[in-house]
Amino acid sequence: MKRTVFLFCIMIWAATVCRAQENGTINLGGFGRGSVYGGGKDYNIASAFSELSLRVKAGKGAAFLESDIRFRTGVMYGQNDVTLDVRELYAGYKSRKFDIFLGNQIVVWGRTDGFNPTNNITPQDYFFLSADHDDQLQSNLMLRMNYRPVSGMKIEFIGIPFYKMSVYRFNLFQMGDFVHVGEDIIPEKKLKNGTLACRIDFDYPAIGGSISFFNGYDPYHGYGVTSVELTSGQPAINLASTAYRKTTVGADISVPVSNWIIRAEAAYNKTDNPDNEMFIPNSDLSYVVGLETGIAGFTIIGQYIGKYTFDFSPLPDFSLMTPPSSTDFPGLIEYMNELIDYENRLFNRKIFNQQKKTNHAASLTVTRSFAYETLSAECTAYYNFTSKELFIRPKLTWKISDTLAAAAGGNYMYGEEKTMFSYSSSILNGAFVELKVSF
Structure with a gap:
């Protein structure tokens, strides 16, 4: 079925090209790439796929059409993955x-x-x-x-x-x-x-x-x-x-x-x-303040990321509660339900960064090009002072030619036990390589 849909998209793409060439303007583009991401604790290879992107910008007068349709095949988290992704497809008037x-x-x-x-x-x-x-x-x-x-x-x-x-x-x-x-x-x-x-x-x-x-x-x-x-x-x-x-x-x-x-x-x-x-x-106020500057060819972006939670009240410390005796079955059921409720409310507060009334974090991104912009390096770091979580993501891109580029980098996350980053790190930590041809 997916193969049929993909072939249909190719036909539509080709028909659009012919029609636009006759009656309007058209810009064709896209890319093909191979990508591998792995080295984590839970997955040696978390993601390995090849992908084709077909992009069309066609128009006549004030009317236009834009699309980015991608076909991807590979393995994601140990499962075969064949996907037709209509990333963008819209018509309009300008x-x-x-x-x-x-x-x-x-x-x-x-x-x-x-x-x-x-x-x-x-x-x-x-x-x-x-x-x-x-x-x-x-x-x-x-x-x-x-x-x-x-x-x-x-x-x-x-x-x-x-x-x-x-x-x-x-x-x-x-x-x-x-x-x-x-x-x-x-x-x-x-x-x-x-x-x-x-x-x-x-x-x-x-x-x-x-x-x-x-x-x-x-x-x-x-x-x-x-x-x-x-x-x-x-x-x-x-x-x-x-x-x-x-x-x-x-x-x-x-x-x-x-x-x-x-x-x-x-x-x-x-x-x-x-x-x-x-x-x-809870209702909250989220805010970010940042500075960007250039020093010795480096572009540096530093940001403070904060949140204030309204009507905040801390969850009761469940470790201070005394469990009922093993013979008190109704009491054990009530205790278990309260424990499940507590753990999941705490889990949601971690998702929303509402563990405390205020949440404080900072990020730093540094980028630079080398060798007449043939090489570009970037690194983003983030640290949450409230939850004590961090991540670092370096990346190096080599423009081999006008159409061919290679990229390599990694992702490292760390968090204390039962934080969101501690759960994610065993999956998302690792290194990636990619080879991409644009047209």
């Missing part, structure tokens, strides 16, 4: 004042580097492993409209009819034989469960910034306990990714000062949780 786009699109909001509190539009697959971090971005089916009332200003409206969840793959974590992750719990595909978002953006030489609004189900979800089974004599805990709705008001700003660029971004996230569900975080 004029001097007004644009409209409809279809699968990737939209990223925010001006800070990598950590964007206002970016609630695009879900991510955090467990897709490749040399390019942007490969984790996923498209949404959406209607997007832009209006430019004056030069340098854009008003953007987005409507997403159907919710799409980020991919966490917690089913790969070593959380014990008694913990099972089931199917995702997502809202029904009805318009009332859709997303509406708006952004007013301005970009001038002396300053750039935006204010934004989002109302919908958050792509960055939590986990809920769907059931606890006792039939085997040992509790079997069933978990599921569970979506929740929120409203976000955000803003960002970028100001160049001499050879520095100052960036800041913040978002207030409002949630409602009348039933005290564990998968819904």
Whole structure:
């Protein structure tokens, strides 16, 4: 079936080429690559695949079509993977004042580097492993409209009819034989469960910034306990990714000062949780402040990443509770349920960085090109002072020719026991190599 669909896409691609060449303009491109990622504790080879990307930009007059369709085959986490990925495919109309786009699109909001509190539009697959971090971005089916009332200003409206969840793959974590992750719990595909978002953006030489609004189900979800089974004599805990709705008001700003660029971004996230569900975080204020500069050919970006949680109350210290006697069966059942509730509420707080009332972290990215930009090196480091988690991701890219490039690098994560990075590190730690031909 996938082969048939792929051949159909090739035919459409070829037909578009012929038609556009006759009646309009067309830009064709894409790439082919082989990628291997491995060396972790749980998987010697976590990801190994080959991929073909076909990209088309075709248009006539104000109408246009853009697509990025990828066919991938390989092995992901020990399982054969053959995927046809319609990464982007949308049609639209562009004029001097007004644009409209409809279809699968990737939209990223925010001006800070990598950590964007206002970016609630695009879900991510955090467990897709490749040399390019942007490969984790996923498209949404959406209607997007832009209006430019004056030069340098854009008003953007987005409507997403159907919710799409980020991919966490917690089913790969070593959380014990008694913990099972089931199917995702997502809202029904009805318009009332859709997303509406708006952004007013301005970009001038002396300053750039935006204010934004989002109302919908958050792509960055939590986990809920769907059931606890006792039939085997040992509790079997069933978990599921569970979506929740929120409203976000955000803003960002970028100001160049001499050879520095100052960036800041913040978002207030409002949630409602009348039933005290564990998968819904408290309302919070997330914020990032960053500086970028160039020194001796190096580009350096440093950022502070913070969060303030409203109405925060610490979970009770379960280690101080005295378990009932082995003969008190009803008491043991109650104690077990309270323990399961405690552990999973704590797990969700770790996902949302709400373990404490305030959360503090920092990131540093350093990049530089060498040998007349034939070689480029980059390294990103992150440390969370609250949870004591860190990661380092170095990467080296060699442009062998105008069309051929090779990349190699690695990913190292560390966290104390039962932190998110301690679970992830056994899967995501490792090295990667990639060979890519662009056309």
